[in-house]
Amino acid sequence: MSLRIDHSIIEKWVAPKSRLLDLGCGDGSLLELLRDNCRVEGYGLEIGAEEINRCIAKGLNVLEHNLDEGLTRFNDKSFDLVIMTQALQTMRFPHLVLDEMLRVGRECIIAFPNFGHWKARWHLATSGRMPVSDLLPYQWYDTPNIHFCTVRDFEVLCAEKGIKILRREVTGAHGTHALIDLAPNLLAVNAIYHLSK
Amino acid sequence: MPKSDTNSVGLVTPQILDIDEPLSLACGRVLPRYQLIYETYGQLNADASNAVLICHALSGTHHAAGFHSESDRKPGWWDHYIGPGKPIDTRRFFVVAVNNLGGCAGSTGPTSINPDTGKPWGPDFPTLRVRDWVHSQAKLGESLGIHTWAAVVGGSLGGMQAMRWALEYPDRVRHCVVIASAMKLTAQNIAFNETARNAIMSDPNFCDGDYLAHHTSPKNGLATARMIGHITYMSGDGLGEKFGRALRTGSFAQGSDELVEFQVQSYLRYQGDVFSDNFDANTYVLMTRALDYFDLAREYHDDPVAAFAHASARFLVVSFTTDWRFSPERSREIAHALMAANKSVCYAEIESNFGHDAFLLPNPRYEQVFRNFMDTIDTEPRT
Numbered sequence: 001m002s003l004r005i006d007h008s009i010i011e012k013w014v015a016p017k018s019r020l021l022d023l024g025c026g027d028g029s030l031l032e033l034l035r036d037n038c039r040v041e042g043y044g045l046e047i048g049a050e051e052i053n054r055c056i057a058k059g060l061n062v063l064e065h066n067l068d069e070g071l072t073r074f075n076d077k078s079f080d081l082v083i084m085t086q087a088l089q090t091m092r093f094p095h096l097v098l099d100e101m102l103r104v105g106r107e108c109i110i111a112f113p114n115f116g117h118w119k120a121r122w123h124l125a126t127s128g129r130m131p132v133s134d135l136l137p138y139q140w141y142d143t144p145n146i147h148f149c150t151v152r153d154f155e156v157l158c159a160e161k162g163i164k165i166l167r168r169e170v171t172g173a174h175g176t177h178a179l180i181d182l183a184p185n186l187l188a189v190n191a192i193y194h195l196s197k
Numbered sequence: 198m199p200k201s202d203t204n205s206v207g208l209v210t211p212q213i214l215d216i217d218e219p220l221s222l223a224c225g226r227v228l229p230r231y232q233l234i235y236e237t238y239g240q241l242n243a244d245a246s247n248a249v250l251i252c253h254a255l256s257g258t259h260h261a262a263g264f265h266s267e268s269d270r271k272p273g274w275w276d277h278y279i280g281p282g283k284p285i286d287t288r289r290f291f292v293v294a295v296n297n298l299g300g301c302a303g304s305t306g307p308t309s310i311n312p313d314t315g316k317p318w319g320p321d322f323p324t325l326r327v328r329d330w331v332h333s334q335a336k337l338g339e340s341l342g343i344h345t346w347a348a349v350v351g352g353s354l355g356g357m358q359a360m361r362w363a364l365e366y367p368d369r370v371r372h373c374v375v376i377a378s379a380m381k382l383t384a385q386n387i388a389f390n391e392t393a394r395n396a397i398m399s400d401p402n403f404c405d406g407d408y409l410a411h412h413t414s415p416k417n418g419l420a421t422a423r424m425i426g427h428i429t430y431m432s433g434d435g436l437g438e439k440f441g442r443a444l445r446t447g448s449f450a451q452g453s454d455e456l457v458e459f460q461v462q463s464y465l466r467y468q469g470d471v472f473s474d475n476f477d478a479n480t481y482v483l484m485t486r487a488l489d490y491f492d493l494a495r496e497y498h499d500d501p502v503a504a505f506a507h508a509s510a511r512f513l514v515v516s517f518t519t520d521w522r523f524s525p526e527r528s529r530e531i532a533h534a535l536m537a538a539n540k541s542v543c544y545a546e547i548e549s550n551f552g553h554d555a556f557l558l559p560n561p562r563y564e565q566v567f568r569n570f571m572d573t574i575d576t577e578p579r580t
Binding site: 019041043049052053055056057059060061062063064073074075078 | 513529532533536539541543544545546565566569572573
């Protein structure tokens with residue numbers, strides 16, 4: 001449910017006919033949405049066999065690629081937009097991925113789960129154990145999410161790197177809400193950023 | 198022919214096309230007329246929009262699927278992937294598989310009679326390049342009423358043909374499937390081919406390629422060439438898993454003076470012998486040279502992106518993790534060049550222990566990727 005929320009927000013931000021790259025594109029549902037509604041020239045990079053199969057079946061462009069190996073083969077500014085949804089926290093070096101996204105793309109869009117959300121804090125504070133939820137159903141030892149961050153963490157990183165935040169949208173479990181914007185680091189489940197250098 | 202396989206195209210009969218039109222070759226010579234042997238599977242639809250061309254690799258033939266007789270025990274070389282319900286589904290597609298020019302399975306080649314001399318061409322058969330095959334295949338397509346291929350598909354050297362098709366006839370290839378291939382061979386790859394050719398040419402029975410006139414054949418050389426090829430088409434682990442150090446004869450018991458033969462030795466020797474009984478040495482030389490000479494982007498300022506800019510097909514590129522003759526890196530280069538040229542492309546890297554040979558063998562993920570891609574191809578006739 002919350003993934004669809006990011007997708008519909010991203011859809012509004014994407015200029016029609018953009019040439020874009022979706023890092024960790026999963027089953028291609030975002031690429032499909034953007035192809036059908038924004039007529040983008042989209043390419044997805046994905047490592048999961050089943051996800052790649054689904055992208056192929058949808059007639060999308062998908063390349064099997066391990067993002068931890070970087071984007072060295074991609075030329076500077078070879079895409080209008082580089083997107084990564086719900087995958088930054090799975091990267092071995094998220095800060096370097098961010099650099100690479102803004103090298104390869106003129107702009108980038110990143111969506112990630114906010115670990116500063118009050119439920120995560122509550123879970124950790126009361127049970128003393130790493131949060132496990134519907135959205136993040138893994139145990140600490142088997143989770144692919146090895147680099148969680150909070151909304152504030154992410155913005156500090158952007159400031160350090162001189163990355164411009166063009167737009168930000170924060171969402172709760174049921175979409176956007178004015179209340180969430182008041183205290184995003186505490187109330188946002190997901191954060192979506194549109195960035196440029 | 199096993200009766201139980203309901204996914205087989207069943208009995209198939211090769212057909213021969215005589216082309217009485219000269220073919221200007223890349224080497225500058227002209228073949229005044231030539232013959233192509235081919236097989237077809239499935240039915241061509243009303244507007245001839247469901248045709249798939251299969252391009253074969255080094256030692257392939259037109260016999261890609263099905264059986265030649267009831268007593269035939271082995272199906273065509275790509276039977277795992279062509280047939281009703283298979284990735285190249287003959288219920289939807291009309292499949293054309295052709296023996297390449299210069300081959301030795303029925304198309305005009307070094308063993309054919311040179312009309313000018315009345316003797317076999319032998320070593321005088323023109324040196325061919327991949328594009329010559331593409332142009333001859335286009336003639337075959339035209340004779341069958343096929344202007345545009347729904348897909349041109351090939352593995353290894355066949356993948357090179359598929360890519361060349363997409364550049365030479367961009368408006369006649371809707372989809373291009375390039376499996377375990379490369380835009381050009383590496384030095385190591387050329388070195389292996391040269392070693393194989395050297396084995397053939399240094400066989401005393403090679404007679405400078407004129408062995409047919411001398412009623413002989415460089416069988417030992419050809420078998421050695423095949424053995425070298427065979428080793429490189431498998432992975433070290435795959436070979437180890439299949440044979441290990443198992444012995445066929447002899448033992449290492451103390452006091453035993455008998456020579457020991459490993460299983461892998463007898464296997465390789467068998468493969469070499471079967472091959473050299475059925476294949477022509479000059480064809481082997483010709484095919485390996487075509488592989489060596491191929492360079493997709495040579496005439497595009499050595500820029501693969503500029504080369505692929507000419508293509509309009511949608512591409513599927515597939516590689517296999519343990520393939521070290523056409524490594525995944527070569528396929529990644531293809532996929533990335535296509536992406537940089539803004540072309541449609543899917544790329545999958547299939548986990549397999551079988552090296553380069555994996556493209557011929559059953560593999561669930563490979564099948565699924567291949568099937569999903571082929572399933573996206575529209576085969577409904579336009580009315």
